Amino acid sequence: MTLYASPILTSLLDTDAYKLHMQQAVFHRYPAITVAAEFRCRGDELLGEYADEIRAQVAMMSELALTEAEYRYLSSLPFFHQDYLSWLREFRYDPQQVTIDNHDGKLHIRIAGPWREVIMWEVPLLAVISEVVHRHRSPQATPEMAISQLRQNLAQFKQLSGDIDISRFKLMDFGSRRRFSHDVQQAIVSTLKNEFPYLVGTSNYDLAHRLDLAPVGTQAHEWFQAHQQISPVLANSQRAALQAWLDEYPDHLGIALTDCITMDAFLRDFGKQFAQRYQGLRHDSGDPIEWGEKAIAHYQQLGIDPMSKTLVFSDNLDLDKALALYRHFDRRINLVFGIGTRLTCNIPGVKPLNIVIKLVECKGKPVAKLSDSPGKTICQDPAFVKALRKAFDLPLVKKAS
Numbered sequence: 001m002t003l004y005a006s007p008i009l010t011s012l013l014d015t016d017a018y019k020l021h022m023q024q025a026v027f028h029r030y031p032a033i034t035v036a037a038e039f040r041c042r043g044d045e046l047l048g049e050y051a052d053e054i055r056a057q058v059a060m061m062s063e064l065a066l067t068e069a070e071y072r073y074l075s076s077l078p079f080f081h082q083d084y085l086s087w088l089r090e091f092r093y094d095p096q097q098v099t100i101d102n103h104d105g106k107l108h109i110r111i112a113g114p115w116r117e118v119i120m121w122e123v124p125l126l127a128v129i130s131e132v133v134h135r136h137r138s139p140q141a142t143p144e145m146a147i148s149q150l151r152q153n154l155a156q157f158k159q160l161s162g163d164i165d166i167s168r169f170k171l172m173d174f175g176s177r178r179r180f181s182h183d184v185q186q187a188i189v190s191t192l193k194n195e196f197p198y199l200v201g202t203s204n205y206d207l208a209h210r211l212d213l214a215p216v217g218t219q220a221h222e223w224f225q226a227h228q229q230i231s232p233v234l235a236n237s238q239r240a241a242l243q244a245w246l247d248e249y250p251d252h253l254g255i256a257l258t259d260c261i262t263m264d265a266f267l268r269d270f271g272k273q274f275a276q277r278y279q280g281l282r283h284d285s286g287d288p289i290e291w292g293e294k295a296i297a298h299y300q301q302l303g304i305d306p307m308s309k310t311l312v313f314s315d316n317l318d319l320d321k322a323l324a325l326y327r328h329f330d331r332r333i334n335l336v337f338g339i340g341t342r343l344t345c346n347i348p349g350v351k352p353l354n355i356v357i358k359l360v361e362c363k364g365k366p367v368a369k370l371s372d373s374p375g376k377t378i379c380q381d382p383a384f385v386k387a388l389r390k391a392f393d394l395p396l397v398k399k400a401s
Contacts (some may be wrong), residue, residue, distance in 0.1 A: 007060040008131050008182060012091070013070050013205040015123040016176050018217035020074075020205060024084040025223075025248040026116045035118050035226060036361040039109035039129075040378065042354040048102030050132050054109075055100045057128045061093040073209045079252040093120065109357070115226065122222075122357040126177040130345070130353050134180050138350045141180060143187035146347050150188055153346070154196055157319045166198070169326055170336045172216050173202040174314055175344030178352055185344040189213070192343075200336070216338075218253045218282070219245060222359040224260035225367040228388065235391040238269045246277055254279035255312055259371045263291055265392040272302045280310030280334070286372025288313055288321075292329050299333075306333040314338035318346075370394070 026033070041047060066074075066089050074080050074088070097113040098121065107129075111121045134141065161169075173192065179185040189207050192199040201214035208215035224241045231237035238261060245256075256278045258266040263286060270278075275298070283291045292311055299306045311333055313325055322337035329335055345352040358378045359367055368379035368388050379385045389396050 007063070008057055008128050009061055009064060009124050010182075011070070011206045012064045012066050013209060014127070014176070014182065015120065015205060016174075016203040016217055017205050017208070017215040018203070018220050019120055019123055020088075021079070021217060021249070021253055022219055022223055023088075023116055023119050024080060025219075025245065026119060027084050027087060028081070028248060029244060030115055030226070030230065033115045033226065033230065033363060034113065035115040035222075035359055035363075036110060036112040037118060037122065037222070037357050038111075038360050039107060039125075040356050040358065041107065042356065042375065045133075045353065046105035047107035047129070047133060047353075047355075048105045050129070050136070051100050051102040051107060053132050054107075054125075054129055057132065058093075058095045058098050058100065058125065061124065061128075062095050064093060065089075066091070070209060074205075077215070079249055091117070091120070097121070098125070111357070112361075115362070119222070122220075123177050126355055126357055127179055127182070129355060130178050131181045133353060134345075134350065138180075138347070141347045141350050143181075143184050146180065146184045146344075147187055147191050149346050149348060150191055150343070151195075153319050157323060160320070161323055164327065164330075166326075168330060168335065169198045169323075170200045171196065171198050171319075171322070172200055172312075172336060172338045173204065173207070173343060174338035174340035176204045176340075178341045178355060179344035180347060180350060180352075184347070188343050203338070218249075218255045219257055221257065221260045221284075221369045221371075224257070225359045225369055226362040228367045229362040229365045234387065238266065238392075239274075242269065242274050242278075246274075250277075255282050255310065256280075257282045257284060258291070258295075259283070259285045261370050261388065261392050262286075262372050262394060263294055265394060267294065267298050268392075270298070272304070275299060275302050275304055275309075280312060282312040282314055282338075284315045284371070285376050286315075288315065288325055289328060291372070292325070292333070296329075296333055307331075310334040310336060312336045312338055314340070316342075318342035 099110045101108045111118050173189050175185050201216040202208050203217045205215050227237040227241035231240040258281050281295050296306045317339045341352045366381035366384040368385050
């Protein structure tokens with residue numbers, strides 16, 4: 001297999017915003033905590049043959065550094081602190097933290113080290129894996145083909161939404177992790193900015209900087225997972241994670257991810273004080289209609305006007321699904337739709353990869369992501385999954401995968 005000698009990643013900011021937001025919180029609160037994360041391919045693709053090329057790209061990532069222009073840009077945002085940005089200026093990826101192997105055709109990747117460093121690997125490494133694979137499997141695909149497909153989808157969206165007031169529709173690009181390529185994501189987001197008035201931001205900090213868009217994103221599952229071992233009492237871990245986030249960001253970045261342990265368990269912990277202070281909630285697994293109805297009912301039961309809050313939908317969305325959700329929930333609560341793979345890897349003849357990198361250990365002990373979709377459960381230790389379900393009063397029926 002021919003190795004591509006040039007680096008896929010050329011900016012430290014070519015990552016999702018929530019990685020930097022979480023990294024700052026970890027930098028301030030948990031600088032000595034160690035973690036481990038592992039790669040999962042949820043499909044049946046054998047990606048091990050690309051291990052050498054991925055390893056070569058990881059080695060080149062050690063050259064990435066925050067530029068002066070990028071430093072000034074981050075400094076202009078209201079939620080970053082100077083001590084963190086000064087540290088980030090000196091940050092370099094350490095390839096020795098990443099082990100990449102081909103196990104009988106399957107790609108195995110494990111990342112271990114200080115949480116404040118490991119936290120940065122997930123998004124760019126997934127983007128590298130995706131681009132390496134697609135370069136070999138779909139060399140004929142181009143950004144122009146992606147734009148052509150996008151314009152067809154936008155035309156269909158316009159037709160399907162013609163009978164309703166679409167003025168409150170808000171779209172965010174969430175497409176860094178499983179994009180076809182960096183060039184495709186840039187082309188897609190640039191086209192949306194110029195041709196789709198409902199685009200409100202991108203999760204990619206590099207694109208937000210260069211295209212003058214709002215950077216969007218708060219926290220990921222790993223924030224809640226790590227607190228399962230940081231909190232002295234497992235049953236309090238979700239509340240501890242929610243409070244620590246508010247302590248770091250009392251006035252910004254107030255969208256909470258709900259499905260690390262299931263929506264029902266989340267809502268039991270999301271009392272009135274949290275519900276008032278957080279701006280809204282993000283959906284990432286399970287039935288979106290059922291989830292949204294639960295969220296609205298929860299706010300109403302707490303005496304909070306749902307129209308003062310926002311729901312962010314981000315699970316396997318495309319424009320058609322987003323429009324259906326908009327029709328269902330519009331004028332009942334504020335809505336934002338984060339679309340990823342169906343924007344940045346939507347090319348005829350190209351099969352997107354269903355790949356993730358998730359936390360599996362914190363402080364040398366297991367952590368779990370249960371979610372509201374059984375296929376998304378991640379944990380290496382069935383005994384810990386059982387303990388987690390018991391702590392959060394969940395039925396002991398689902399098995400870790």
